[in-house]
Amino acid sequence: MLKNYFKTAWRNILKNKGYSALNILGLASGIGVVLIISLWIYTEYSYDRFLPHFDQLYQVKMNHIRDKGEVNTMDATSLPLADVLAHDIPEIQYVAESDQVHEHGLIAGERKLLLDGQQVGSDFLRLFQFPMLQGDRATCLKEPFSIVLTISTARSLFGDEDPMGKIVKLDNKDGMKVTGVLKDPPGNSAFRFHYLVPFSYFEQAKDWMKEARSQWLNNSFQVFVGLREGVRYEQVEPKIRNLVRQHTKEMNSDVMLHPIKDWRLYSEFKNGKAVGGFIDYVRMFGIVGILVLCIACINFINLSTARSEKRAREVGVRKAIGSGRMELILQFLVESVLLTFMAFAVSVLLVQLVIPSFNTLIKSSVHIPYGSPVFWLIMIGSILMVGLLSGSRPAFYLSSFRPAKVLKGSIKTGKEAALPRKILMVLQFSCSVALIISTMVIYKQVNYVKERPVGYRPENLMMTKITDDLQRNYEALKTELVGSGLVENITKASSPATDIKSHTVIEDWPLKTSTDKLSVGVISTSDTYFNTLGIKLKSGRSFYENWQADTSRIIINESAVRAMQLTDPIGQIITWNKTQRATIVGVVEDAIMESPFTPVTPTIFVHGRGGNDIIYRLKASTRMNEAIERVATVFNKYNPAYPYTYLFVSEEYARKFNLELLIGKLAGVFAGLAVFISCLGLFGLVAFLVDQRTKEIGIRKVLGASVPQLWFLLSKDFFLLVLISCCIASPIAWYFLRGWLLQYEYRISIGFSVFIVATLLALLITFFTISFKSISAALVSPSKSMRND
Numbered sequence: 040m041l042k043n044y045f046k047t048a049w050r051n052i053l054k055n056k057g058y059s060a061l062n063i064l065g066l067a068s069g070i071g072v073v074l075i076i077s078l079w080i081y082t083e084y085s086y087d088r089f090l091p092h093f094d095q096l097y098q099v100k101m102n103h104i105r106d107k108g109e110v111n112t113m114d115a116t117s118l119p120l121a122d123v124l125a126h127d128i129p130e131i132q133y134v135a136e137s138d139q140v141h142e143h144g145l146i147a148g149e150r151k152l153l154l155d156g157q158q159v160g161s162d163f164l165r166l167f168q169f170p171m172l173q174g175d176r177a178t179c180l181k182e183p184f185s186i187v188l189t190i191s192t193a194r195s196l197f198g199d200e201d202p203m204g205k206i207v208k209l210d211n212k213d214g215m216k217v218t219g220v221l222k223d224p225p226g227n228s229a230f231r232f233h234y235l236v237p238f239s240y241f242e243q244a245k246d247w248m249k250e251a252r253s254q255w256l257n258n259s260f261q262v263f264v265g266l267r268e269g270v271r272y273e274q275v276e277p278k279i280r281n282l283v284r285q286h287t288k289e290m291n292s293d294v295m296l297h298p299i300k301d302w303r304l305y306s307e308f309k310n311g312k313a314v315g316g317f318i319d320y321v322r323m324f325g326i327v328g329i330l331v332l333c334i335a336c337i338n339f340i341n342l343s344t345a346r347s348e349k350r351a352r353e354v355g356v357r358k359a360i361g362s363g364r365m366e367l368i369l370q371f372l373v374e375s376v377l378l379t380f381m382a383f384a385v386s387v388l389l390v391q392l393v394i395p396s397f398n399t400l401i402k403s404s405v406h407i408p409y410g411s412p413v414f415w416l417i418m419i420g421s422i423l424m425v426g427l428l429s430g431s432r433p434a435f436y437l438s439s440f441r442p443a444k445v446l447k448g449s450i451k452t453g454k455e456a457a458l459p460r461k462i463l464m465v466l467q468f469s470c471s472v473a474l475i476i477s478t479m480v481i482y483k484q485v486n487y488v489k490e491r492p493v494g495y496r497p498e499n500l501m502m503t504k505i506t507d508d509l510q511r512n513y514e515a516l517k518t519e520l521v522g523s524g525l526v527e528n529i530t531k532a533s534s535p536a537t538d539i540k541s542h543t544v545i546e547d548w549p550l551k552t553s554t555d556k557l558s559v560g561v562i563s564t565s566d567t568y569f570n571t572l573g574i575k576l577k578s579g580r581s582f583y584e585n586w587q588a589d590t591s592r593i594i595i596n597e598s599a600v601r602a603m604q605l606t607d608p609i610g611q612i613i614t615w616n617k618t619q620r621a622t623i624v625g626v627v628e629d630a631i632m633e634s635p636f637t638p639v640t641p642t643i644f645v646h647g648r649g650g651n652d653i654i655y656r657l658k659a660s661t662r663m664n665e666a667i668e669r670v671a672t673v674f675n676k677y678n679p680a681y682p683y684t685y686l687f688v689s690e691e692y693a694r695k696f697n698l699e700l701l702i703g704k705l706a707g708v709f710a711g712l713a714v715f716i717s718c719l720g721l722f723g724l725v726a727f728l729v730d731q732r733t734k735e736i737g738i739r740k741v742l743g744a745s746v747p748q749l750w751f752l753l754s755k756d757f758f759l760l761v762l763i764s765c766c767i768a769s770p771i772a773w774y775f776l777r778g779w780l781l782q783y784e785y786r787i788s789i790g791f792s793v794f795i796v797a798t799l800l801a802l803l804i805t806f807f808t809i810s811f812k813s814i815s816a817a818l819v820s821p822s823k824s825m826r827n828d
Contacts, residue, residue, distance in 0.1 A: 375430020
């Protein structure tokens with residue numbers, strides 16, 4: 040019996056090739072969208088879950104409670120806290136300190152690399168058990184002068200030689216013995232290092248690191264912990280919450296643990312709890328995928344029920360010779376499932392073709408797990424569910440026809456049968472129009488922020504990380520670069536032009552009216568900083584060339600002036616960083632150094648000798664490639680142990696829009712696919728309508744109807760349905776997009792123009808979709824259209 044169902048279904052599919060092709064292509068597009076979004080969501084959820092015992096791994100965070108009860112959650116913690124967690128909390132098995140990922144120079148023989156790495160505690164690899172190719176994870180980070188390399192770094196330094204026991208020179212200073220080799224961290228890892236250096240090495244090498252072991256207020260480090268097997272966070276939380284208060288009265292902070300499985304998706308905190316982050320976009324596109332699939336299923340339902348008159352005689356004959364309703368339902372469901380399986384096969388082919396481009400777009404590693412039995416079980420189950428759900432209404436509707444009426448030719452699908460199709464079509468186009476509106480609003484928001492003045496001149500502005508050699512030779516480097524005629528100006532600073540690496544608080548300032556402290560960014564600069572970046576001085580003076588003349592002088596930006604409500608800031612004295620008193624000697628315009636979507640951070644600039652970045656501007660008259668080659672020669676002269684590397688400030692600033700641009704591109708792609716699928720269904724319905732009314736069209740032409748009149752006759756209902764869809768989609772899209780925009784301090788307002796443009800675009804798409812078939816039908820000679828019943 041089942042074999043007969045499949046045979047009959049296959050014959051019907053071949054008999055109606057055009058209808059079947061529309062259904063398969065529509066379903067394939069919908070299934071393909073869901074498949075690629077599902078694979079992407081799985082990739083995002085899989086971050087760091089490949090590590091053994093990942094559910095026991097946490098990062099220590101601090102909830103700093105301010106005077107007004109506001110809670111600021113920070114990654115940075117202190118080393119004394121790490122020691123207390125290791126020795127006083129028995130539920131914690133491992134504790135590892137770490138700094139942020141930084142670039143360091145590695146030298147082995149003639150080979151020189153500048154790569155990202157971390158300094159980590161000795162238990163780091165017992166916590167995070169990355170696959171180890173050589174060495175003992177329990178001891179490889181015990182000795183201060185040791186180093187663990189990833190396999191790609193080891194091959195870059197030593198080629199095919201065995202790296203174990205060999206010496207790597209770190210930062211052109213100390214020799215580090217290779218004690219372990221790891222597999223490269225996979226793409227779905229939160230860690231991005233090329234080597235690991237023991238934390239104890241930097242404690243020996245840096246005096247301030249030694250002192251940090253006893254400084255509860257020095258929150259400059261990351262701390263990771265691993266709970267013992269069977270221990271739950273709820274058991275540990277009460278014991279660690281007040282640890283900071285118990286050891287220092289100067290910090291009103293709670294300690295909390297953030298599980299590794301949530302690092303990727305839950306990065307935003309409110310009132311000390313993880314409330315969102317990238318998970319919001321994962322959920323959003325999950326919903327988009329379901330909507331696109333629903334649109335494809337609606338196509339199937341509409342096209343199947345629209346053809347009911349052609350299938351009616353088949354149903355009548357089957358019932359007349361004894362088929363029961365349940366048998367007919369099974370027949371139509373088998374046909375639906377068979378079409379869905381064919382659509383799935385096409386969708387897999389389409390996804391495989393677009394995955395490389397998709398991965399390039401989102402910088403991910405999505406792939407179809409062909410060898411996973413779980414994947415195929417889920418796919419087969421999902422296909423059956425989609426096939427049964429999308430085929431259920433046609434099956435129950437077609438099987439309900441009475442044979443007596445059908446065989447007499449009295450079955451006519453009028454308004455009663457057309458109403459559900461119209462409702463489904465309105466729903467379908469409402470989803471498509473909502474996605475069109477969303478894409479337009481996202482792009483308008485990104486472009487609005489892109490046009491926001493940055494407060495400095497990013498053209499030809501470059502940055503290079505400073506090293507010990509560059510620090511020592513900075514004045515000579517500066518003199519030679521400026522003297523070469525290639526560089527317009529040069530400076531050094533503790534932060535790059537596109538970020539603020541250090542923050543502090545201003546304790547006291549003139550006319551302070553509350554007990555609140557003001558959180559500010561702090562940047563240590565040289566005297567040429569503002570001229571190099573092109574930041575304008577509003578009042579007062581810049582720094583003197585001699586930094587010692589400005590040891591107790593600061594320059595602040597306009598945001599700091601507003602935050603402190605200073606009417607005449609020049610000459611005012613503030614207290615910052617607990618006890619440091621400084622006189623304001625200048626005020627500069629605001630410059631966007633952090634997120635362009637938020638207000639400029641109140642910032643103070645201090646004059647210092649050190650720095651982490653060299654910032655320099657090439658002259659506009661120079662040829663870029665030639666200038667970079669000559670600048671590289673100068674850098675290599677004063678920094679021979681490191682390869683010359685640089686970043687353009689304009690490119691770094693552009694990266695701040697990556698997430699929003701990605702969301703906009705994905706929304707645009709999925710909106711386009713939704714519209715494409717909707718148009719397939721619309722084309723199919725128009726084709727059915729034309730076929731159904733062929734004789735009527737011929738009669739109307741004989742009676743004098745023109746082609747435009749016939750086009751309007753066939754098209755008016757579809758235009759009306761699309762207009763209704765736009766009216767439904769607009770307020771729904773406005774509600775959700777308004778909530779999305781509220782997360783940005785600088786945002787557009789959603790005007791009526793967006794909805795008008797989206798409506799006109801939907802009507803234009805409808806016009807082109809239906810015009811070809813309706814105009815073709817109107818142009819057919821009446822003698823041909825009236826020849827046959």
